[in-house]
Amino acid sequence: METINYKDKNFLINHAIQLIEFYTNNVKDYEHGGFYCAYLDDGSVYDKDIKDLISLTRFIINFSIGVMLTNKKEYKDFARHGLEFLEVVHKDHVYDGYHQVASKSTPIIGNKMTYGQAFCLCAASYALRAGIKEAYLLVTRIYDFLEEKLWDKKFELYVDECSNDFKEVIPYRGQNSNMHMTEAMLVAYEATNEKKYLDKAYKLAYQIIMKLTEQSEGLLWEHYNQNWEIDWEYNKNDPKNLYKPYGFLPGHFTEWSKLLLILERYIKEDWLIKKAEFLFKKAVEIAWDELNGGFNYTFDKNYNILDNERYYWVLSETFAAAAVLALRTKNDYYWEIYNKCWDYSYKYFVDHKYGGWYRILSKNNQPLSDKKSPPGKTDYHIVGACYEVIRSLDYYK
Numbered sequence: 001m002e003t004i005n006y007k008d009k010n011f012l013i014n015h016a017i018q019l020i021e022f023y024t025n026n027v028k029d030y031e032h033g034g035f036y037c038a039y040l041d042d043g044s045v046y047d048k049d050i051k052d053l054i055s056l057t058r059f060i061i062n063f064s065i066g067v068m069l070t071n072k073k074e075y076k077d078f079a080r081h082g083l084e085f086l087e088v089v090h091k092d093h094v095y096d097g098y099h100q101v102a103s104k105s106t107p108i109i110g111n112k113m114t115y116g117q118a119f120c121l122c123a124a125s126y127a128l129r130a131g132i133k134e135a136y137l138l139v140t141r142i143y144d145f146l147e148e149k150l151w152d153k154k155f156e157l158y159v160d161e162c163s164n165d166f167k168e169v170i171p172y173r174g175q176n177s178n179m180h181m182t183e184a185m186l187v188a189y190e191a192t193n194e195k196k197y198l199d200k201a202y203k204l205a206y207q208i209i210m211k212l213t214e215q216s217e218g219l220l221w222e223h224y225n226q227n228w229e230i231d232w233e234y235n236k237n238d239p240k241n242l243y244k245p246y247g248f249l250p251g252h253f254t255e256w257s258k259l260l261l262i263l264e265r266y267i268k269e270d271w272l273i274k275k276a277e278f279l280f281k282k283a284v285e286i287a288w289d290e291l292n293g294g295f296n297y298t299f300d301k302n303y304n305i306l307d308n309e310r311y312y313w314v315l316s317e318t319f320a321a322a323a324v325l326a327l328r329t330k331n332d333y334y335w336e337i338y339n340k341c342w343d344y345s346y347k348y349f350v351d352h353k354y355g356g357w358y359r360i361l362s363k364n365n366q367p368l369s370d371k372k373s374p375p376g377k378t379d380y381h382i383v384g385a386c387y388e389v390i391r392s393l394d395y396y397k
Contacts, residue, residue, distance in 0.1 A: 006342040007323070007335075009390055013069050016386040019379045020066045020075070022355035027059065027078070032105040034085035035059045039373040042354045050375055051102040053090050053116045056082055057123035058380035064123075064130035065387045079127050083135065086120065095165045096145050111170065112162045114150050114177040115243060121146065122184035128191040139188055143197070146181075155228050156207050172234070173224040174244060175208050179256060182208075186262050198266055205263055209256060209275050216301070219248055219282060220256065232301070239298065239306060242376065247298030247306045250283035251314030257283075257321040258388065261328055265395065273328065280321055284337055292363055293344040308363040313381035315345045316357075320385035327396035357382055 005011060026045050027035045037055030038047035060082040066075035089105050090098045092112075099107035100116050121142045127135040149166050150158045160177050161170035185201035188194075213220055215230045222244065223234035239246040257276040264272040286303050287296045295314045297307040319341035326334035348365040349357040351372065358367040359377055373379065 004342070004346065006319075006339060006346075007389075007393070009393060012386045012390050016069060016383045016390075017066065018355060019357070019383050019386075020062050023059070023062075023373075023378070024074075024078070028081065029104075033081075034089060034102075034105070035082060037373075037375045037378070039356075039371070041351060041356075041358075041367075041370050041372045043356070043372070046371065049103050051085075051089070051104070052375035053086075053098055053100050054119055054376040055378050056086060056090065057116075057119035058376075058378040060086070060123035061119075061126045061380055062378060062383045064126035064132075065383055067130035069387065069390070076130060076132060079130060079132060083124070083127055083132070083138070086123070087138070090120075092164070097149065097166070109164055112149075112164060112166065114158050114160050114162075115174075115180060117142070117146060117150065118158075118177055118180040118184045122180065122187055125184060125187040125191045129187065136192065139192060143188065156203055157228065158204075169226075171226040172231075173226060173228055175212065175220060175222055175224070176243065176252065178204050178208055179252065179259070182259055182263075186259065189266070198263075201263055202267055205256075205260060205272075209260065209279075210271060218278065220252060220279065222247070222249060222252070245298055245307070247300055248286075249298055249314075250287035250295055251297070251311065251317055253279040253283035254314070254321040255317040258317060258324055261321070261324045262388075264328075276321070276325065277329070280318075280325060280334075283318070288340075289363065292365060293340075294348070294361065294363075294365065296363075309368070310348075310361040310363070310365070312345075312349050312357045312359050312377075312379075315341050315349060316382040316385040319345070320388045323389040324392045327392050 022043055026043055029036055034051050035056055036045045036048060037052045038045060038050060040046050060079050063075040063078040066072060089102050089107055092099055097112045098116060098120050100110060100113050101108045124135045124138040124142060128139055152159050157178050158181055159169050160172050160174045182201050182204045185197045189197035221230050223231045225231050235241050235244050235246040257280040260272045260276040286299055289296055294310040296305045297309050297311055299305050319338050322334045322338035348361055351358060356372050356379055360368050362368055
């Protein structure tokens with residue numbers, strides 16, 4: 001395999017742009033608006049009807065990052081195109097919030113998912129950072145909606161799911177939606193410099209990483225009841241649930257490591273770096289497969305591996321966290337993990353024929369589907385990871 005300097009900014013920029021470009025030819029739906037969100041390995045669209053909120057907002061994020069990396073006008077136009085569909089089609093003009101799915105240009109009414117609302121704030125914030133000034137009002141409005149409809153003042157966390165009209169709150173609580181709210185608040189703070197977003201990011205991180213993990217020996221469980229007590233049984237019979245799989249997710253350990261270190265740039269408290277290192281090292285210790293390479297996806301409370309398949313987002317979040325930890329701590333251990341993640345990903349996840357990354361591999365490192373990017377993927381995790389490494393290289397000079 002060719003020798004690549006994965007720390008080289010030009011490599012990272014080029015890789016991020018190649019990922020964005022994989023979608024540009026086929027992404028726009030010129031007839032119904034918005035973006036297509038279901039792609040085969042060669043980049044062709046296999047479902048032209050479904051419009052997914054997660055895909056839409058993640059494409060807006062990707063194109064906004066593309067603007068910040070290249071200042072290319074076309075990317076800014078793509079981001080604006082996505083924001084328009086978000087506000088016209090996905091937005092609930094009766095009860096507020098955003099619908100999770102649409103068919104062509106018709107929203108499908110269902111429960112409101114906090115996970116999706118988090119990405120709406122994140123997308124608007126990235127668009128603002130990319131110079132789309134009209135996104136400022138959108139950032140403010142989404143934040144106000146979240147405060148009114150989804151914030152649980154008692155536990156200082158967001159609820160996970162509500163009925164369409166917000167009259168019924170589903171009992172389930174999850175850390176994943178709150179993790180992405182933390183991400184969104186950090187991006188909103190960086191876009192606006194308004195302290196309320198930073199305060200919210202800190203509050204979320206403290207509640208999840210310092211308080212919730214007291215129930216699980218410092219490790220981060222995914223699922224809780226309405227009193228934020230661990231639910232050890234949730235989705236035990238559905239271990240491959242797309243957004244709520246059963247078990248500990250080492251990928252979320254490393255994703256949180258990255259977020260804690262971004263937060264530490266603005267709030268200097270020792271627990272942020274200590275927890276970032278602890279979670280990262282636990283993820284590598286328990287889940288890295290020394291024989292085959294890559295990360296096993298989930299493990300149980302006895303550290304037994306539950307799901308040994310490899311997911312693209314885990315490797316990308318881990319190399320981002322590894323780079324930031326290496327730069328922050330000056331510990332070469334993290335660069336070793338960074339290079340291991342990239343060596344593995346570049347060999348197995350990157351599609352060197354058509355572009356993009358495969359979504360999921362077997363434990364023997366073979367793609368499990370010809371669907372390169374089903375609804376929800378868009379390679380957002382990788383584009384964002386490359387961008388975070390790029391800006392961290394500048395920040396920690």
